[in-house]
Amino acid sequence: DGGITQSPKYLFRKEGQNVTLSCEQNLNHDAMYWYRQDPGQGLRLIYYSQIVNDFQKGDIAEGYSVSREKKESFPLTVTSAQKNPTAFYLCASSTGGNQPQHFGDGTRLSIL
Amino acid sequence: SQKIEQNSEALNIQEGKTATLTCNYTNYSPAYLQWYRQDPGRGPVFLLLIRENEKEKRKERLKVTFDTTLKQSLFHITASQPADSATYLCALDSSASKIIFGSGTRLSIRP
Numbered sequence: 001d002g003g004i005t006q007s008p009k010y011l012f013r014k015e016g017q018n019v020t021l022s023c024e025q026n027l028n029h030d031a032m033y034w035y036r037q038d039p040g041q042g043l044r045l046i047y048y049s050q051i052v053n054d055f056q057k058g059d060i061a062e063g064y065s066v067s068r069e070k071k072e073s074f075p076l077t078v079t080s081a082q083k084n085p086t087a088f089y090l091c092a093s094s095t096g097g098n099q100p101q102h103f104g105d106g107t108r109l110s111i112l
Numbered sequence: 113s114q115k116i117e118q119n120s121e122a123l124n125i126q127e128g129k130t131a132t133l134t135c136n137y138t139n140y141s142p143a144y145l146q147w148y149r150q151d152p153g154r155g156p157v158f159l160l161l162i163r164e165n166e167k168e169k170r171k172e173r174l175k176v177t178f179d180t181t182l183k184q185s186l187f188h189i190t191a192s193q194p195a196d197s198a199t200y201l202c203a204l205d206s207s208a209s210k211i212i213f214g215s216g217t218r219l220s221i222r223p
Contacts, residue, residue, distance in 0.1 A: 006155075033210070040120070042201065042215035043156075050209055058210070090155050098144055098205030103155030 003027065006091050006104035012112050013078070013085065021076045021107045023091035032074035033092040033101065036060060043090060049074055050096060078109060086111050114140045114206055116214040124220045131192045133217045135185040135202035142204035145178050145185050150199045150216065159200075160187075192221045 045058030063082025
């Protein structure tokens with residue numbers, strides 16, 4: 001079955017540590033996205049990529065970094081510069097533009 | 113700035129009734145509007161897309177309307193069931209390459 005896979009489901013980070021969240025899709029989608037969701041809030045766009053080797057900052061990119069070296073993969077690194085990293089992180093993909101997005105089941109990041 | 117408003121209060125209705133959720137937007141003229149369902153601890157799932165030149169779209173028990181004059185979309189679930197309980201998000205295209213999401217409305221269907 002085609003889909004989008006995020007791992008791990010739960011992740012714990014120590015203060016001052018960088019962590020990388022994995023996102024893989026086998027839908028052959030060109031576009032991929034990373035969102036952050038906090039309780040009671042909508043999804044906020046961190047970074048997005050419309051094509052391999054290219055990506056753009058979203059609304060809350062500070063403290064995060066991404067790469068898009070392969071079409072199927074779009075990992076997100078939460079750096080120590082992100083002051084409030086505890087959140088639910090969602091990865092999505094689409095055929096591009098503003099077409100419907102397919103989401104993974106998220107990674108919940110917590111600070112120890 | 114662009115703003116999407118969904119009722120932040122949970123909507124509780126009796127099984128079998130029609131649930132109606134509202135999505136309002138300001139400072140904005142979207143070409144598309146989308147609705148998603150999100151269950152606790154899961155990613156959103158796409159339900160329906162409606163274009164600005166479409167007044168209404170249906171899919172099984174779901175119906176979406178799009179009023180560009182009122183800047184509003186209504187999402188209806190007819191013959192609601194407890195399994196329809198979830199958070200429903202509306203989303204609008206904010207540019208040619210991305211969409212923005214509302215904060216969602218939690219729907220609870222009681223037996």
